[in-house]
Structure formats: structure tokens, C-alpha cells
Amino acid sequence: MKPVIISKIRSSLSTRISLWTVLFAAVVFNISLIVVGILSREAVREEAVRAAGQVLDNTILRTNYILEDVENLADNMEWLIYKDIDNPDAMMEYSRSIVLNNSFLNGCSISFEPYFYPQKGKYFSCYSNNNGRYVYTTQEGSDNYQYFYLNWYMLPKLLNQPCWTEPYTDQEEGDEATMNMEMNVSYCKPLTGNDGSFIGVLSLDISLKWLSETISAVKPYPNAFAFLLGRGGTFLVHPDPEKLFYESIFTESLNGDMDPELVQLGKDMLAWKEGMSTFKIDGKSKSCVIYKPLLTTGWSLAIVCPESDIFGSYNKLRNILGAGLILGLILMFLVTYNIIHRQLLPLQKLATHAETIASGKFDVELPHMDRTDEIGVLNRAFRFMQVSLISYIDKLTSATAKRERIEGELRIARDIQMGMVPSTFPAFPGRADIDLYASIKPAKEVGGDLYDFFIQDEKLYFCIGDVSGKGIPASLLMAVARNLFRSVASEGLPPEEVARRINDTISEDNKQMMFITMFIGMADLATGTLRFCNCGHNPPVLLKASAEFMQCEANIPIGVAKGMVFKGQSLDNFRGTPILLYTDGLNEAENNLNEEFGNKRLLSALSGTPYQDAKSTIGQLLKLVSDHVGDAEQSDDLTMLCLKLL
Amino acid sequence: MITVVLLAVLLLAAVPAFAQPQETIVFTPQWTAQAQFAGYYAALEKGFYADEGLSVVIDHPNATRTSMDRTLSKHAQVTTMPVTEAIEALDHGIELVNLLQTSMNSSLMLVSRRGANPLSQRGAKVSCFRAGYSQLAKCMAQDNKLEYQWIEAANMLNLFIAGAVDASLAMSYSEYYQFLQTGIIDKNENLVYRFRDNGYNIQEDGLYMTREEYKKNPERAQKFARASQRGWEWVVKNPEEAIQIVMKQVRINHIATNATLQRLMLEEILDLMEDYETGQREYQLKEEMFNQAVLILLRGEVISKEHNIKELLP
Numbered sequence: 007m008k009p010v011i012i013s014k015i016r017s018s019l020s021t022r023i024s025l026w027t028v029l030f031a032a033v034v035f036n037i038s039l040i041v042v043g044i045l046s047r048e049a050v051r052e053e054a055v056r057a058a059g060q061v062l063d064n065t066i067l068r069t070n071y072i073l074e075d076v077e078n079l080a081d082n083m084e085w086l087i088y089k090d091i092d093n094p095d096a097m098m099e100y101s102r103s104i105v106l107n108n109s110f111l112n113g114c115s116i117s118f119e120p121y122f123y124p125q126k127g128k129y130f131s132c133y134s135n136n137n138g139r140y141v142y143t144t145q146e147g148s149d150n151y152q153y154f155y156l157n158w159y160m161l162p163k164l165l166n167q168p169c170w171t172e173p174y175t176d177q178e179e180g181d182e183a184t185m186n187m188e189m190n191v192s193y194c195k196p197l198t199g200n201d202g203s204f205i206g207v208l209s210l211d212i213s214l215k216w217l218s219e220t221i222s223a224v225k226p227y228p229n230a231f232a233f234l235l236g237r238g239g240t241f242l243v244h245p246d247p248e249k250l251f252y253e254s255i256f257t258e259s260l261n262g263d264m265d266p267e268l269v270q271l272g273k274d275m276l277a278w279k280e281g282m283s284t285f286k287i288d289g290k291s292k293s294c295v296i297y298k299p300l301l302t303t304g305w306s307l308a309i310v311c312p313e314s315d316i317f318g319s320y321n322k323l324r325n326i327l328g329a330g331l332i333l334g335l336i337l338m339f340l341v342t343y344n345i346i347h348r349q350l351l352p353l354q355k356l357a358t359h360a361e362t363i364a365s366g367k368f369d370v371e372l373p374h375m376d377r378t379d380e381i382g383v384l385n386r387a388f389r390f391m392q393v394s395l396i397s398y399i400d401k402l403t404s405a406t407a408k409r410e411r412i413e414g415e416l417r418i419a420r421d422i423q424m425g426m427v428p429s430t431f432p433a434f435p436g437r438a439d440i441d442l443y444a445s446i447k448p449a450k451e452v453g454g455d456l457y458d459f460f461i462q463d464e465k466l467y468f469c470i471g472d473v474s475g476k477g478i479p480a481s482l483l484m485a486v487a488r489n490l491f492r493s494v495a496s497e498g499l500p501p502e503e504v505a506r507r508i509n510d511t512i513s514e515d516n517k518q519m520m521f522i523t524m525f526i527g528m529a530d531l532a533t534g535t536l537r538f539c540n541c542g543h544n545p546p547v548l549l550k551a552s553a554e555f556m557q558c559e560a561n562i563p564i565g566v567a568k569g570m571v572f573k574g575q576s577l578d579n580f581r582g583t584p585i586l587l588y589t590d591g592l593n594e595a596e597n598n599l600n601e602e603f604g605n606k607r608l609l610s611a612l613s614g615t616p617y618q619d620a621k622s623t624i625g626q627l628l629k630l631v632s633d634h635v636g637d638a639e640q641s642d643d644l645t646m647l648c649l650k651l652l
Numbered sequence: 653m654i655t656v657v658l659l660a661v662l663l664l665a666a667v668p669a670f671a672q673p674q675e676t677i678v679f680t681p682q683w684t685a686q687a688q689f690a691g692y693y694a695a696l697e698k699g700f701y702a703d704e705g706l707s708v709v710i711d712h713p714n715a716t717r718t719s720m721d722r723t724l725s726k727h728a729q730v731t732t733m734p735v736t737e738a739i740e741a742l743d744h745g746i747e748l749v750n751l752l753q754t755s756m757n758s759s760l761m762l763v764s765r766r767g768a769n770p771l772s773q774r775g776a777k778v779s780c781f782r783a784g785y786s787q788l789a790k791c792m793a794q795d796n797k798l799e800y801q802w803i804e805a806a807n808m809l810n811l812f813i814a815g816a817v818d819a820s821l822a823m824s825y826s827e828y829y830q831f832l833q834t835g836i837i838d839k840n841e842n843l844v845y846r847f848r849d850n851g852y853n854i855q856e857d858g859l860y861m862t863r864e865e866y867k868k869n870p871e872r873a874q875k876f877a878r879a880s881q882r883g884w885e886w887v888v889k890n891p892e893e894a895i896q897i898v899m900k901q902v903r904i905n906h907i908a909t910n911a912t913l914q915r916l917m918l919e920e921i922l923d924l925m926e927d928y929e930t931g932q933r934e935y936q937l938k939e940e941m942f943n944q945a946v947l948i949l950l951r952g953e954v955i956s957k958e959h960n961i962k963e964l965l966p
Contacts, residue, residue, distance in 0.1 A: 149721075150714075155782055155806040164777065164803065164816035172810050238813035238834035240908075252910045256835040260912055272835050 020350060024343040028335050035331055043324060047317065051294065054316040055282050058226050058296040058309045065224060065232075066300050066307060069217055072110065073170070073302045076193045076210050079108060080168070087116060087197065087208060094123045094130060101132040102143040104210070112136055112190055112213045115146075117153055118197075118206035129153070158209045162196040166204070169194055170303040172236045173214055189214040189242065191303070218243050221307065227315035235275050237304045271295060275306035284313070352381050356388055368396045416451035416478075423452050423481050426488050428459065431621065439531065440466065441584070443620035444647040445628065447591070453643035454480025455589045456488045460496070464531045467495040467504075470587040470647050471524035472543065474563075479518065486512065487522050487564070501526040501539035502574030505564060509541075513568035521565035525558075525587055527649075534581030534651055539574045544593065549584040549623070549650075553612035555605070556585070584617050584650035586627075591644030595631045598638045603631055620648035676707045677876060680728035682719040684712050685901040686909065687918035688825065688857070689732070690894045691754065695883025697897050704875035712905055718782065729865050730876060734856040735937065736788045736945055736954075742963050743955035747863035750964040751877040753937045754884060755856035756927045759824040759920065760785055762845040763831055766818050770845045776818035777801045779808040785856070788945070789821050791952030792852055812836070825920035829913050854945045855938060856924070870966065881935055884925070888933070891918060937961055 015021050083104055090096035097116045104114040117131035129147025146153070153159050158171050171192045190211050197206040217234075221243040224232040234243035239254035255272035258264040267285040274281060278299035287293050287310060294316060297308035314321075355373050362370045372392060375385045424446070433442045444457045454473030459466060469491050473480040490508040499507070504526050512522070523543040529536045538556075542563035545555040559573040595603040611630050617623060624646050631644065681689045692710060695701050701708040711728060713719045719731040724746065733741075734755070738748050762770035762778065770776075778793075778800040780786040786802070793800045803817055809830050811817045822828040824846070831837055847853065859880060866873050887894040898914050925933045942961040949955045 152806075155804060157805075157807055157810045160803070160805055160811060161814055161816055164811065165814065169814065172813065236813075238809065238836070240834075248910075251908045253912075254833045254835065256833050257910055257912050259835075260829060260832060260916060269835070276835055 020343050020347040023346050024339050027342050028339045031338060032331075032335055035335075039324075039327060039331065047320060050317060050320050054226070054294060054311055055296055058230075058294075058311055059298070061224055061226055062296060062298045062307055062309060065220055066298060068220065069300055070302050072212070072216075073193070075110065076212055077168070077302075079104070079111075080193055080195045080208055080210050084195065084197075084208060091205075094126055094132075097130075097132040098143055098145070101134040102141060105134040105136050105141050109136070110212060111210055113211035115153075115158070115192075115209040115211070116197075116206065117147070117159055117209065119204065120154065122205055158192045158194050159207050162194040162207050163204050166196060168196070172238065172240070173242050189218055214242075224309060226309065227311050227318075229315050230309060230311040232307065232309045234300075235272070235306045235308070237276065239272055239276055242305065271297070271308075275299070275308060278304065278306065349381070352377070352385065356385060360388070363392060363395065368392060368399060413451070419478070419481065420448070420451045423448075423485065426485060427457055433459065434461065437461075437531075439581075439652045441620045441650040441652060442466075442468075442648070443624050444645070445624050446643070446645040447628075447640070448481075448643045449591070449640045450477055452478060452481035453645075454484050455591065455643040455645035456484045457587070457645055457647045458488055458491055459647070459649075460492065461531070462496055463498055465498070466529040466531055466649075466651075467491075467527070468529070468587075468647060468649060469495075469524055469526045470543065470589065470645060471522045471564075472589040472591075472643070472645070473522050474520050476643070479520065483512070483520050483522065483565075487524070491524075491526070495526070495528075500574055501528050501537055502572040505539045505541050505561070505572040506570070509564040509566075509570055509572070510568050512565040513570075516565050521563040523563045527585075527587075529580060529649070529651055531651065534579060536577040536580035536585075537574055538577070539572050541572060544588060544590060546588070547586045547609065547612055549586060549612055549617050549648075551613075553609045555609075581651040584620065584623070584648060586612065586623065587647040587649075589643060589645045591640075591642040592627065592631060592646060594642060595635050595644065596638060596641055597635050601634075603634050607634070617650075620650060623648045676709055677701075677730060677872070678709050678711050678728040679730040679876075680711050680713055680719045680722045681732050682713065682857075684714075685898070685905040685907050686826065687895070687898045687914040688921055689901075690887045690898050690918055690921070691884030692880055693883075693897045693901050694886050694890075694894055695879045697900075698883070698886060700879040700882045700886070701876070704879045706872065706875055706879065708876070710901075723860075723862065726865075730859060730861050730873075732857050733860055734785055734788075735854055735858060735942060736785070736949060738858065738860060738964060739942075739945055739949055739959055740787060740954060742959050743949075743957065748860045748964060749863050749866040749873070749966050750858045750937055751861055751866075751873055751966070752859040752880055752935055753855060754858060754935065755924050756934060756938070757924045758788070758848045758853045758856060759924050760788060760847040760852070760856075761822050761824055761828060762789065762819055763812075763822045763828060763837065764819045764843045765812055765815060765836070767837075767843065769842055770819045771796060771798065773798075773800075773818055775799045775801065777803055777816070779803045779805045779811045779817040779820040781808075781821060782806060785823065786821060787949060787952070787954045788847060788852055788854055791948045791954060792847065792850075794952045795948075809834075825917040825924070829916050833913065852948065853941070854948070855941050858937065866966065873966070884933070884935075887918070888922060891915075891922070894918060937964065 015025065083100065086100055087097065101114045101116050105111050113133060113135040115131055115133045120128045123130050129145070131145060131147040131153050132143065133146045134141055134143040161169050161171060171194060173189045173191045191214050192209045192211045194207050194209045196204055197208055199205045221232045221234055222245065224230070231245045232243065233241055235255055236242045239256050240251060241249045241253055241255070242251070244250045255275070256264070256269065259269050265285055267283060271283050271285075275297050278301065280298040282294060282296045284292055284294050292313045294311045294313060295308050296311070297306055299306045352373065352375060359370055359372055372385065372389055375382055377385070427444070427446055431443055434440050442459060444459070446453070446455055446457060448455065454476055455471065456473070457468070457470045459468035471484070471487055473483045473487065487508060490511055491504065494504045494507045505524065522541070524541045525538065525543040525546060526541070527536060527538040539561065540558035541561045545558045547553050548556050559575055561572045562570060593603055593605050593608050611627065612623070615626060627646060679692060681692065696708055696710060713722055719728065720733065720737070720741070722728045723731045730751070738750065741748055764770045764773065766773065780789060780802050782804045786804070790802060803811065805811055808820045808827060812820045812831060813834055813836060820827065820831070822831060828844070832839065837843055859877060861873055895911060895915050895918060898918070899911055902909055902914065927934055939961045946955070946959050950958065
């Protein structure tokens with residue numbers, strides 16, 4: 007499936023351009039969205055912190071009003087106690103009237119040191135309580151309720167200053183707050199005698215039920231909650247009843263597995279700092295905690311806002327934007343693809359027409375186009391190309407016809423030329439004493455090499471020649487030389503005379519300054535003597551046990567200058583020794599590396615194999631040359647003639 | 653209805669004579685419900701007392717009336733107390749019998765509120781227990797001429813939090829963890845003085861009965877001790893279930909604590925039950941510790957005469 011898609015994309019320019027465009031747009035949009043998202047998120051967070059901070063401020067302000075009322079009341083009542091300090095029964099009255107006249111008070115205690123009033127014994131603690139239905143007053147000190155050891159009494163005594171107790175429940179204020187669930191707190195003021203010594207405590211109790219309710223109701227977000235920490239880190243208000251009073255913010259740290267950031271939050275809150283921090287609460291999702299101290303009592307109030315709530319709308323918007331972006335990119339892809347596809351449609355038509363033209367229909371009608379853009383230019387270029395192509399093809403057709411005609415003529419010329427040299431072997435079927443074979447292979451249609459042989463008066467005349475140059479001029483001179491050889495030699499002249507005469511004739515009007523190297527031989531069939539004349543030609547090879555070049559006199563080639571004299575030579579006992587005549591197409595045959603076949607290789611080839619007959623020898627040499635040349639183009643005419651008198 | 657009555661009669665007849673409940677024993681531990689008394693809760697919950705044919709009620713003291721008060725007023729028949737308190741009681745002429753000694757070591761410690769070594773805080777205000785454990789500390793302070801101002805309190809925690817005291821006595825299994833839980837101090841050994849490591853390693857919790865009460869029915873007392881020991885051994889083997897039992901008591905008694913604190917307390921209590929030398933839970937008073945305690949208390953003039961361990965033995 008995947009390769010199919012890739013192949014589809016690769017084969018369609020419209021798809022590729024559309025994809026690149028959409029990809030680029032996606033990158034740009036995403037970067038923009040991320041930047042905007044980060045900035046927006048920070049703004050939302052700041053707004054949330056600000057809003058939560060405002061809720062905190064309001065709650066703290068409200069709490070402080072009530073607490074300050076209690077403090078003011080204690081300050082205002084204090085002088086009454088001192089005024090009647092010598093009248094213990096008046097203390098009962100004051101305790102009662104304070105509670106009766108201040109409905110926000112839960113209770114009031116005016117308690118004294120042991121035996122402060124000797125007539126009252128060890129304990130004297132006047133306590134009035136508003137139980138919601140009526141106010142009752144009692145002296146509550148006893149062996150079973152030794153108030154001297156309780157916090158509300160000890161704290162102002164030890165600190166020697168007014169103070170708020172930690173919240174406790176009203177059932178029995180003791181070492182371990184017993185859970186009657188109504189939270190009370192006491193403002194305790196030390197009472198001093200005239201000498202400044204501590205004599206007792208005035209304690210005003212209020213219920214913090216309203217505070218608990220107020221804080222519990224703080225919900226700037228659906229899943230937000232508030233908690234209140236006492237000075238010892240205890241949760242005084244917390245939505246989880248398991249934690250309320252029972253646990254401190256540091257409880258988990260006792261197990262050593264508490265989030266260090268939460269520990270730091272607890273420490274900061276207990277140090278009465280205000281601020282905001284973010285971390286996971288109870289291993290759930292991240293939450294923002296905004297906290298502020300309640301300095302009157304030393305407690306600290308915090309609002310926990312889950313980020314999922316704070317960023318709820320933001321996340322919703324982000325998701326919508328994300329979905330919109332994806333949808334937009336898909337639409338963008340489709341529209342872009344459509345536009346590009348339509349724009350490129352003429353190109354497809356052009357491609358189809360180009361294919362038709364390529365198939366040979368040059369006169370096909372190209373689509374008409376008024377466009378001036380690149381595609382219009384391309385269309386016009388196609389039209390021009392079509393016209394040029396038709397014209398070129400016409401010229402090519404004409405040239406080809408001309409060349410074909412010449413080639414036909416050349417083929418005829420070749421046939422004629424080949425017909426000039428004897429090509430029927432055995433050459434002398436009636437003569438068992440002559441083993442002769444010859445081969446000619448022009449490099450072009452016609453060549454400048456020649457060979458010939460005939461018997462005249464029991465003398466075997468033979469020759470081999472190589473006209474300078476190649477092609478038609480060489481072939482014409484070759485035809486002339488061959489005819490001259492046959493006509494001159496048939497007069498029974500020796501080879502050097504034959505050479506002289508041919509030279510004189512050819513040199514007569516040799517404006518082209520062409521010449522022929524030629525070896526002319528005349529074997530006396532009766533005596534076995536060989537007479538020969540070498541006119542600048544390669545020396546023939548005598549195929550003895552070890553092949554060797556024949557020692558030849560140096561004569562200039564035929565056709566160089568008129569009136570030249572040629573030296574002839576003779577070799578007795580020629581019978582039984584094969585001789586190989588060849589042109590330079592043999593020893594100078596080159597392969598693709600421009601390496602020549604060479605004389606050395608020639609002699610080695612002829613020495614290494616025992617002589618069978620003339621035809622085999624030539625056949626073997628042709629194969630060797632062919633192997634050496636390989637697929638290189640034949641550069642020169644190759645002609646060989648092998649003769650052995652038996 | 654007749655069927656129900658018949659069934660009830662049959663069931664009563666089937667109950668063996670030895671399993672018939674005797675008079676109820678009221679056991680008042682020296683403190684409110686917590687893991688310090690896990691063995692007794694377990695013995696009750698798992699029926700070890702019932703197995704001995706005992707009917708036991710565990711009735712905790714309140715903050716202002718001590719377990720000793722309750723025992724002497726015969727509100728309770730059995731209580732727990734540290735050895736030093738038992739010696740002090742002997743010195744005051746209260747005859748006591750040690751039925752079972754659970755603690756083998758001292759857990760007492762001094763914890764500084766001011767970030768200093770408690771022994772360097774001469775003249776400091778130090779909050780102490782109203783009952784039980786404070787005498788040893790007072791003797792130590794006297795030995796070291798520390799001139800502490802002792803502040804007896806029902807709740808030392810809030811005094812500590814408010815900074816109303818410079819240091820506080822603490823049990824290593826209870827108050828120490830409560831102090832740590834406030835975040836005011838951290839686990840820094842420089843802030844604590846452990847009596848155990850400084851020549852004051854005196855056994856603490858043991859199960860006591862007045863000799864008068866003991867003489868009434870020694871066998872019943874021994875059964876109570878035996879079932880209690882069985883309860884503690886069960887707790888050693890089943891600490892997590894024991895915590896559940898403790899938390900049940902905690903909830904019944906509305907105690908402001910949590911499972912984390914109670915788990916730490918139980919670990920420490922079980923550790924204190926093992927003799928550091930033998931590694932065994934011996935469940936008995938050690939004579940050399942008793943004699944050392946007598947010497948310390950004499951030196952501190954807490955008691956007026958020498959006492960012998962036999963005075964506490966049945």
C-alpha cells in the first residue's frame with residue numbers, strides 16, 4: 007500500500023506541490039499556534055491566580071474581622087475583671103454576661119491559678135457556654151478537669167501575651183482533640199496581678215464552623231478546593247475527612263516518599279509566606295496551589311485549582327483550533343491540488359501530443375492556447391519544434407535516400423572490385439603442384455588492396471599490392487594496377503620489368519600523387535625457382551620450420567616517379583617452402599587499446615603451428631587477427647596470399 | 653418464640669464451665685488509643701482474653717485524669733506504666749505487681765525546638781508529661797545540672813508548635829513523630845537527646861495491678877498477662893492487620909491521628925520490646941535496669957528509699 011501511495015505522489019506534480027504547500031502551511035500554523043498557546047496559557051494562569059488570590063483575600067479579610075471582634079471584646083472586658091478581681095463571684099457574672107451579650111461567642115472562661123481565691127480551693131474557672139439553646143455557667147475546674155494543664159491556659163501563661171489557640175473540638179479539649187466535629191478556637195489573654203505576676207486567663211471561644219463552611223465553599227473552579235493549615239501543618243479544613251485534623255501536610259514525608267515540592271509548599275505556608283506553586287496532588291493531574299497566611303492566628307489558607315479546570319476552556323479552544331487546523335489543511339490540500347491540476351492540464355495534453363509526434367505523426371494538430379504564461383510559452387515552443395522537426399525530417403529523408411543510393415552504387419563497385427581478383431579456389435584444379443589461396447577484406451565498401459595470379463608458360467605470376475589511401479580513389483588505382491599487372495606480366499617479363507612498366511604507366515599522369523606498394527613474384531613451375539621484386543611492400547614470410555621474413559631489396563613503391571629502375575631477386579629451391587604475402591592490414595591491425603597485431607606476433611603464430619595448406623594458414627591468421635582486434639573497427643584493408651609449390 | 657428460648661437454653665448448657673465469663677476486668681492503658689497498646693487490642697479482638705475465660709473492657713484515660721488515678725480509685729483493675737512510675741508508686745506506699753513487662757528499653761528523648769542540642773540549653777523551658785515518664789528526665793537534668801524549667805502539660809504538641817517551650821520530652825514512638833509531622837523540625841539527631849544512649853536505658857511499659865487486686869485472684873491476673881503476651885506475639889506476626897485493629901480503636905475513641913503515625917509507632921514499639929543484647933522479647937523486668945532506675949530516682953530525690961525488684965514481682 008505504502009509504495010503505491012509513494013509512487014502516486016512521485017508521479018503527480020500536483021500532489022507533490024500541494025503536499026509541500028500544506029506541509030509548509032502546517033509548520034507555520036503550528037509554530038504560530040504554539041507561541042500563541044504558550045502566551046495564552048500563561049495569561050489564563052495569571053488570571054486564575056489573580057482570581058483565586060482575590061477569593062483568598064476576601065476569605066481572610068472576613069475571618070480577620072470576626073477574629074478582631076473577639077480580640078477587641080477581650081480588651082474591652084479586661085478592665086471589668088480587674089475592677090472586681092477581689093470578688094470571685096463577679097467573675098461568674100462577667101463570664102455569663104459576655105456570652106449572653108455576644109452571640110458570636112461559644113463560650114467564655116475566666117480561670118485562675120490554683121488557690122488564687124483561697125476560699126474557692128485549688129480550682130476556680132468560671133465558664134459560660136452557649137449551647138445554642140441557652141447559656142449555662144459553671145465552675146469547671148476539678149480533679150477530673152485540671153485546666154492548668156490545657157493549652158488555652160498554658161499558652162498565654164508561657165508566652166506571656168494574648169494568643170489564639172490551635173482549633174480544637176468542643177467535646178473535650180485535651181491532648182488529642184476529640185472529634186465532635188464542631189471546630190472551636192479560643193482567644194486567650196493572660197491576667198496579671200498588680201505586681202505583673204500571672205494570675206489567670208481570660209479565654210473567649212468561638213466556633214469556626216462558619217469558617218469551615220466558608221472555606222469549603224471556596225470553589226473558583228468545579229474541582230477546586232481549599233484547605234486551611236494550622237501552625238503545626240495540620241489540616242484544619244480539608245474536603246477529605248480522613249485528613250481533617252488527623253493528618254498534617256507533612257504526614258507523607260514521614261514515609262520518606264513525599265513530593266519535595268509539596269514539602270516546600272508546607273514549609274512556605276508555615277513560614278507565613280504567600281505565593282503559588284504547581285505540582286501533582288495525590289499523584290493526580292497537575293494543580294495550582296495559591297496560598298496566603300492568616301496572620302491573626304498564624305494559619306495558612308490555600309486554594310488548589312486543578313489545571314484541568316483552569317485550562318478547561320483554554321484546552322477546549324485549543325482542541326477546536328487543532329481540529330480546525332487539520333480540517334483547514336485538508337481543504338487547503340484539496341483546493342491547491344485542484345488549482346494546480348487544472349493549471350497543469352494543458353501540459354498533459356502537450357505531453358500526449360509530444361508522444362504522438364514522437365511516434366512519427368509529425369503533423370498532429372497541437373492544442374490552441376491563448377495563454378501568455380510559461381505553459382503558453384511551452385506550447386509555442388512545441389509548435390516551433392514541430393515545424394522544425396518536420397523540416398528536419400524532410401531533409402533527413404532526402405539525405406538518407408541519397409546516401410542509400412551511394413551505398414547501393416558502392417556495393418556494386420565492391421562486387422566489381424572483388425570480381426577483378428581471382429576468388430575461385432582451388433585456383434588451378436588441374437595442378438597438384440600448386441597450393442595457393444588468397445583473401446581480401448576491404449575496410450570500407452571498396453578497398454585499395456589487390457592480389458592476382460595466373461600461369462603463363464609454366465610460370466606462375468602472382469602479386470600483392472596496397473594503394474595509398476582508401477575508398478573509391480584507392481579502388482580505382484587498384485583496378486588500374488591489377489589490369490596493368492595482368493597485361494604486362496602476360497608478356498612473360500621478369501618481375502622487376504613488370505614493376506618498371508607499371509610504374510611508368512601509373513606515374514605518367516599521377517596528379518593525385520598516389521602510389522602502390524607491391525610485391526611481384528614469378529615462380530618457375532618447372533625449375534622451382536622464384537624470381538621476385540618487392541616495390542616498397544611488406545616483406546613476405548617464408549614458412550619454414552621457424553617462420554622468417556624474406557630478405558628483399560629496397561625498391562620505392564610504384565607510381566612515385568616515372569623512369570625508376572626496380573631491382574629483382576631470385577630464390578632457388580623455392581619448391582616446398584610456403585610463402586605468405588600480406589598487406590599492412592595484417593601486422594598493423596589495431597585493437598581498442600591501439601595495440602598493433604605486430605610482426606612478432608605474426609611470426610610467432612606462423613611458427614607455432616605446422617603448415618597444412620594455404621587456405622588453413624590464411625584462415626588461422628584471419629581468426630587470430632579477429633581475436634586481437636575484437637570489436638574495434640577495422641582500420642585498413644586486409645589482404646593475404648599464401649603459396650606453396652609442391 | 654419457644655424455639656428461640658429452647659435454643660438459648662441449649663447454647664448456655666453447651667458453654668464449658670471454665671469459659672464462663674468472670675467479673676469484667678477493666679484495663680486502662682496509660683494513654684489514649686494508639687499502637688502503643690496494639691497487643692492488648694489484638695488480644696481482645698482476636699479473642700485471646702475470651703480464650704482464657706476473661707471478660708475485658710479497655711477503657712482509656714482522659715487527658716486530665718491519669719490511669720494511676722483510675723487504678724487507685726478502683727475504676728480500673730489493670731493498667732500500664734513505666735518502671736520509674738511503678739518505683740515512685742512503691743515509694744509512696746502503693747503496692748503494685750508487675751504482670752507482664754513489654755518494654756525492654758527506654759524510648760524517652762528530649763527534642764529541641766530551638767535547633768540546638770538540648771543539653772546545651774541550660775535553664776530552658778521543657779514541656780513534660782504529667783504522668784509516668786518525666787521523673788527519669790528530671791533526674792537526668794539534675795545529674796547534668798541543666799536547671800530546666802519543667803512545664804507539665806496535657807498536650808505538649810501545641811506548646812511545641814507555638815514555641816511556648818524551648819524543648820520537649822518525647823517518646824520516640826509517639827511525640828517525636830508528631831513533632832516531625834509538624835514540619836517544624838526534621839530528622840536531625842543533633843536536635844535530640846536519647847536517654848537510652850546516655851546511661852538512662854530504663855525499661856518502660858509494663859502491665860500492673862495493685863497487689864490488693866492481684867491477691868484477690870492471682871490466677872485471673874496471670875491469665876490476663878498470658879493472653880496479653882499472646883496478643884503481642886500475634887501483632888509481631890501480623891503488623892498490618894494490627895494497624896487496622898489499632899485504627900479501629902482510634903476511630904472509636906475519636907483520636908486525632910493517622911495510619912502513618914500509628915504504623916511508625918508500632919514499628920518502634922516492637923523494636924523497643926526486643927532486648928538489645930539478646931534480641932529477644934523477654935517480657936520480664938531486668939533486675940540491673942530496675943536497680944539502676946532506683947539509684948537514679950534516689951539521686952534525684954524522687955524516691956526516699958531503696959527498693960528491690962521483688963517488691964514488684966507476684
